[in-house]
Amino acid sequence: MPLTGHDCTIPALIIDTQAPLDVLHDAAVYRIRAVTQLLENLAFRDQLSSDAVVLQDFAQLLAIPLRDGCDVLDVISRRLNGDPA
Template structure:
């Protein structure tokens, strides 16, 4: 078995992520959790920017409501 196993969950012919098969499970879990947090923060940022665009177009300022709710 190769030490690095390519992630092949999509139709790309060149793997962008390699999994170290000899890494401890807690390290793999931490790496996966970090990647999920990064993507979640990116998506939240994009959604927040869209909210800002919509509120600025309508002339309303609702930033405190958007941040709290």
């Protein structure tokens, strides 16, 4: 299944929907925790100054692994509910 965060006609990055559930779960957790840890580090900083362009780029950078993790969680959910891959 192609990742939804990268819109193209020929997907280069895909999710193996038949991979073991624990492997899929580990992949999702890794991506979501990486984003969470970085956001928590930023939240606890006393001063954070940046312009809007940098913040927009930073948000996009964090959205990519977060979207990937959500895509993998969607696959897990479908598999657990018995829906076709």
